[in-house]
Amino acid sequence: MSVRLKLTLSYTAFLMLASGLMLMAGWFFLTRVEHVGLRFDPGYEIPVAREFAPVAAVTMLFMLVFGLGGGWILAGRMLAPLDRITHATRTAANGSLSHRIRLPGRADEFRELADAFDAMLERLEAHVAEQQRFAANASHELRTPLAISKSLLDVARTDPHHDTTELVDRLHTVNARAIDLTEALLLLSRAQRRSFTRERVDLSLMAEEATETLLPLAEGRDVTLETGGHIAPAIGSPALLLQLITNLVQNAIVHNVPEGGTVRVHTSVRPHTVVLTVENTGAHLPPEQIATLTEPFQRGTQRTHAQHAGVGLGLAIADTITRAHDGTLTLTPRPTGGLHVTVELPAAPPAPGDP
Structure with missing residues (x-):
């Protein structure tokens, strides 16, 4: 019945x-x-x-x-x-997914169900559109190194007397870039699925580890790294949170002034959250460009293929890791040029023996 x-x-x-x-x-x-x-x-x-x-x-x-x-x-x-x-x-x-129920009438259980369904459809539509855009961008980015490799191999086949050392070096560079892009895509997918084990971590220690790892890159670009702050305990994946901080610091180093740049990394504690800030000198960024920097394959400056230039996924991965840890990532342009990035995560509950 x-x-x-x-x-x-x-x-x-x-x-x-x-x-x-x-x-x-x-x-x-x-x-x-x-x-x-x-x-x-x-x-x-x-x-x-x-x-x-x-x-x-x-x-x-x-x-x-x-x-x-x-x-x-x-x-x-x-x-x-x-x-x-x-x-x-x-x-x-x-x-x-473009239609909506928009149930009229007074607020009751059916109206609440319809509104919840409309909200779900809106999120699904935005997620599908984002995934389609991401797939198209990823295909384009992966096609570029493959096309370059094909061109180099065609040259080697048609010109047997071509300098093989130069060819191998260029193929190695292109292949390394393709590998970096693939690993970044896998990391982004892992963060989106939230398939990781959570444990207690200290963001201040991870900030020090990330800056020590990237110190040679900063010295090569004449960028000064400054790290400080308080102990900032959070709950999450140590590997992903370290990748988050590394991406932010590397992005701050690469997108900086040509000489005498500065990157400041600071951690602090609020009543219920911990905060990581990464601030760097650099070019002036308009607000409309700031809003797109966390989208995949978006870069703050023109596309570059230099070493450590990145594959356009650094801030996108950072934003995804932050959201996977129930946090927020905020980008703010500095008045004198450069970027101020704030990551706010839920604070870890006090451990046994803490004061």
Whole structure:
């Protein structure tokens, strides 16, 4: 049976039960209670019952028909929002995510369900669009090193006397870039799936480790690294959080002024969160460009293929890792040029023995 039919029978059964109880109460008061002034003598109870029974039967029959008809209409009106939700679900199952239910009327359980479904469709549509854009960009980025490798191999095949040392070096560079891009894509996918084990970590120690690892890169670019702050305990994946800080510091080093640049890394603690800030000198960035820097394959400056130039996924990976740890990443342009990045993560609960 359909839900509408079940509700109709339920309404009718309740109505019939209520009607039967009312008839029984009426018969009881007519024949048993003296103060109503209508108590019958025992000898007249049987004739009264014979007259009362047909009236009761007709009344119950009328209530049955009325209950079935009224219950069917009432159940249909109550379940009408579900028809719209069902239609929207089937449309979404067929691949269309652009429609919305937008259920009118007062706020009730059906309205709450419809609004939640609309919000889910909006998130799904945005996620699918983001994935499609990411897949297109990834295909384009992966096609570039493959096309370069093909061109180099074609040159080697058509020109046997070409300098093989130079060819091998260029192929090695292109292949290394393709490997870096593939590893970055795998890391991004892992962070999006949140398939990692969480444990207690100290962001200040990870900031020191990341800056020590990137110190040769900073010295080669005449960039000064400054690290400081307080112990900042958080809960998460040590490998992913280290990658997050490394990406931010490397991005700050690469996208800096040509000479005499500075990168400052600082950790701090708030009542319920821990904060990591990475600030660097550099070129002036317009606000509209800042909003796109966390999208995959977006770079703050023109595309470059120098060493450690990155594959355009550094900030995208950092943003994904931050969101996977239930945190927020904020990019703010500095008035004098460069970028101020703030990562705020939930603080770890106090460990046993902490003051």
